Amino acid sequence: MPGEDQKQRKGGKIEPPWHDLMSGDELLQIAIRDPLTGLLNRRAFDEELRWIWKLGQEKPFHIGLLIVDIDHFKSVNDSYGHVVGDQVLKECAALVKASVRDSDIVCRYYGGDELVVILPWADEAETRRIAERMLEMFRNAVLCKDTYELRATISIGACTMMTGPGRSAERFLVQADRALYRAKQTGRNKVCFADEAAPPGESESASRTPAAPAGTVDPRRVVLVVDDDHALCVLFQRMLSRKNFDVLIAETGRDALEIANRERGMIDVALVDLYIGEENGLVVLKKLRDIDESVIGIVITGQATLENAVASLQQGAYDFVQKPVAPAQLAAVLERATKYRRLVLENKRYQLHLEDMVREKNATLSRVLDQVTDSYQFTLEAMADMLDIREQKTGAHSKRVSRMAVILARKMGASLEEIEIIATGALLHDIGKVGIPDAILLKNGPLTDEERGIMRKHPHLGYNIIKAGPGLEAASEIVLAHQERYDGTGYPRGLKGEEICLGARIFAVVDTYDAIRSDRPYSKGRSAKDALEEIVRHAGTQFDPAVVEILKKCQSDIEDVGRWPNP
Numbered sequence: 001m002p003g004e005d006q007k008q009r010k011g012g013k014i015e016p017p018w019h020d021l022m023s024g025d026e027l028l029q030i031a032i033r034d035p036l037t038g039l040l041n042r043r044a045f046d047e048e049l050r051w052i053w054k055l056g057q058e059k060p061f062h063i064g065l066l067i068v069d070i071d072h073f074k075s076v077n078d079s080y081g082h083v084v085g086d087q088v089l090k091e092c093a094a095l096v097k098a099s100v101r102d103s104d105i106v107c108r109y110y111g112g113d114e115l116v117v118i119l120p121w122a123d124e125a126e127t128r129r130i131a132e133r134m135l136e137m138f139r140n141a142v143l144c145k146d147t148y149e150l151r152a153t154i155s156i157g158a159c160t161m162m163t164g165p166g167r168s169a170e171r172f173l174v175q176a177d178r179a180l181y182r183a184k185q186t187g188r189n190k191v192c193f194a195d196e197a198a199p200p201g202e203s204e205s206a207s208r209t210p211a212a213p214a215g216t217v218d219p220r221r222v223v224l225v226v227d228d229d230h231a232l233c234v235l236f237q238r239m240l241s242r243k244n245f246d247v248l249i250a251e252t253g254r255d256a257l258e259i260a261n262r263e264r265g266m267i268d269v270a271l272v273d274l275y276i277g278e279e280n281g282l283v284v285l286k287k288l289r290d291i292d293e294s295v296i297g298i299v300i301t302g303q304a305t306l307e308n309a310v311a312s313l314q315q316g317a318y319d320f321v322q323k324p325v326a327p328a329q330l331a332a333v334l335e336r337a338t339k340y341r342r343l344v345l346e347n348k349r350y351q352l353h354l355e356d357m358v359r360e361k362n363a364t365l366s367r368v369l370d371q372v373t374d375s376y377q378f379t380l381e382a383m384a385d386m387l388d389i390r391e392q393k394t395g396a397h398s399k400r401v402s403r404m405a406v407i408l409a410r411k412m413g414a415s416l417e418e419i420e421i422i423a424t425g426a427l428l429h430d431i432g433k434v435g436i437p438d439a440i441l442l443k444n445g446p447l448t449d450e451e452r453g454i455m456r457k458h459p460h461l462g463y464n465i466i467k468a469g470p471g472l473e474a475a476s477e478i479v480l481a482h483q484e485r486y487d488g489t490g491y492p493r494g495l496k497g498e499e500i501c502l503g504a505r506i507f508a509v510v511d512t513y514d515a516i517r518s519d520r521p522y523s524k525g526r527s528a529k530d531a532l533e534e535i536v537r538h539a540g541t542q543f544d545p546a547v548v549e550i551l552k553k554c555q556s557d558i559e560d561v562g563r564w565p566n567p
Contacts, residue, residue, distance in 0.1 A: 034108040036086055037093035045107035045116055049169050052120055056163025064119030064127030065176045067157040068096055068134070071188045073113035080148060089113065091143045092152060099134035114180075124160045124193070131156045131191040139189075153189035155180060160193075181265035185292065194266070221338040222266055224248045226256040226284060227273040227300075236271070236330075243331040252276065253284040260291045267295050268338045269318075274301035274308060282315045289316065294345060296337045300325065397514060402427040403561045404510035405503070411550045414502065422503040425478025429507060432462025432479065456491050459483050478503035482511070487541045497544075505544040509535060509551055510558070512543075517564045525564055528555065 032044035040048065056063065070092050077085035096115050097106050105118040119127055135154065143150040157180025161172050175194035183192040223245050225236045233249040240247050248263065250256040253276055260267065270288050274281040285297040299312040304322035312320045318337050321330065405426040409419045433441060436458055440451045447455060463480035466472045481495060481504035488496030516531040532555060539548040551558065 037090055037108050039093055039097075039115070040105065040107040042107065042109060045105075045109065045118075048105050048107070048118060049173070052118060053163055053167075053169040053172075057165060060162050060164030061121050062123040062126075062160060062162055063172075064122035064124075064130070064158065064160045065172055066117040066119065066127070066131055066134075066191075067109065067176045067180045068115040068117065069155045069157075069180055069184060070113045071153045071155055071184075073152075076150070076152075080150075084144060084148065084150075088143050088150060088152065091141075092138075092154075095137050095141055096134060099137050100130055104130075116176075122160065127158055127160050128191070128193070131158050135189070135191060155183040155188045156191040157181070157183055158191055158193045178266045181294075182263070185264045221268045221334070222246045222248065222263070223334060224250065224256065224259060224263075224267050224270045224288075224295075226250050226253070226270060226276060226281070228252065228277045229273075239327045239330065240334070243327070243334075245331075245334065253279045253287070256284055257287055257291065260288050260295070264292050265294070267292065268341050269296045269298060269334055271298050271300055271334070274299055274303060274312070282312060282317075285317065286315060294341060296341045298333060298337060397518070398427050398430065400562060401429070401507065401510045401514050404514065404558050405506050407554055407557050407561065408506045408510065408547060408550050409503070411554050412502070412506070412547070418502070421474040422478065422506060424472065425475040425482070425503045426507045426510070428462065428466060428472075428475065429479055429482045429511070430458065430462065431465055432458035432460065434465070435461040456483070459492050475503075477501050478507060482507050484508075485542050486544050489541075500544075505547050509543050509547045513551070513558065514562065517562055519565070528559055528564075 032040055032047075034041045052063065070089070073085070073088070076088050093106070093108070093115060096117065100106060100117055100119070103120060104122075105120075107116050107118075108114075109116040117130075119130060122130070135156065138152060138154050141151070143152055157176045157178065159172055159176040159179060161167060161175075179192045179194040183190050186192070221244070223240055225233050225247060227233050227236075227249075228251050230251055233251060237247040237249055248259050248267070250259055256270070256272075260270075270285060272281045272285045272288075276284060281299060281301075285299070288295055289297060296318045297316060298319045298321060299308075299317045300321045300323060301308060302323040304320070309320045318340065319333055321333055402423045406419055406423050409422045414422065436455060440447065440454055443451070459480050459482060463476050466479060467476035469476075478501060480492070481500050484490035484493065484495045484500045484504060485508075486497060486500070486505065488494055512535060513531050516526050516534055517528065519525045532552065535543060535548055535551065539545045
């Protein structure tokens, strides 16, 4: 770096115009910094680039620019949520900062998953070295080490330019953005430069027009001319160069496809002859768009028939131009086409932004629904716990029989929806007992006939309490039928066999099993063997034999859920 350039730095780093205010002005910090990553934001980036560019007008120097995109970042948000996505973005920002020099300026670009780095006094070799180091750091890094141990790669669009009169920061940014698009289109996890060197031995027919002379208006547009008439290609090259277009020329379809592959993401318009020797221009144009769908195709021909025009438009051509064409007419057509392409790309970006917003809103809605569901479940379980406590049942009887009922329901092939209903019905089976007086509910001795009649009302009371609740209509049927017996001698309706809903038949088995295995104030819990033998003894009378058979097959799972103190 020249000695004079050192004077333009302070402490080894270029200082922005607001540097002296930064330490004390917190409001300014908020205005220029991204709150998530702590990097400079887009507003500050624009100011930095403008200021450095102005500095370079007085004494030109090389400057590099990197636009960094985190590959497949949206899938991180979709798979792990935005909290993890934010953490990944912060760690990626730290990796980018660790990859560059102290003098370089790292910013968050548009507030999304793209970062941008300004590299003052960096020629192409230095810019490439920094970009490759950054790629390697990402390849070796593990993100969110304490939780998910994720890995990420990046795509980098790079550009270097000598500042000075006739050069524009806007073009600089456009070229780096196009290079990033090419990096993403050609496989990601790589760096692409805006002006990659042409392959050795490339023919003159596939060469690029020299850079625009000083004083022209930037940014320039890139046009690929595909025509087997060499003289016409050269003529178009001269015509369009004067109109601020960069021109690539190819005299065969093969040359055109090679250029399209090499310049993927950089070509605005393909101007294709309808007949390129023996090749069909429409076929060539389709292959070009297969390589890069953002290319706008224009067909140019000396055989401007209605049939050819219709066929061209049907094949996706943006326009159809007849030879010979005046320079002003051709420039006007290309102006419209390049503006249309940029509008399409902007709309695509906007669409991706909308998709991100929709994903974010959906994620937020899902979190809210999860919270509502958790709150709803907490309320149901709290109600069941209060009933258990009131009835002086040890342990969490209602929760336990609910989990046991789920095991049997799953083994019997119930659907997920049915399992959820059975779990809720079993949890709330005794909710109707809130209407039973304590003198009856907690009575130590046997109930009188009148008291027994009152107690038998609790299934109906529970049914009436929850049947109107959102999503509880099916569960309320289990509450109503949980005292029915398989032989029809139960209550309140005397249902028999499969007239009793599956959830109530399952509940009858697990409720009795829990009652036998649990310690109660008036009785000691019995063994697992005793519980199973008791239930098998009443299969076909009190219990559904099919449910009893399932209980026998998964008794060990039931025991794991129950965790009763005695064997």
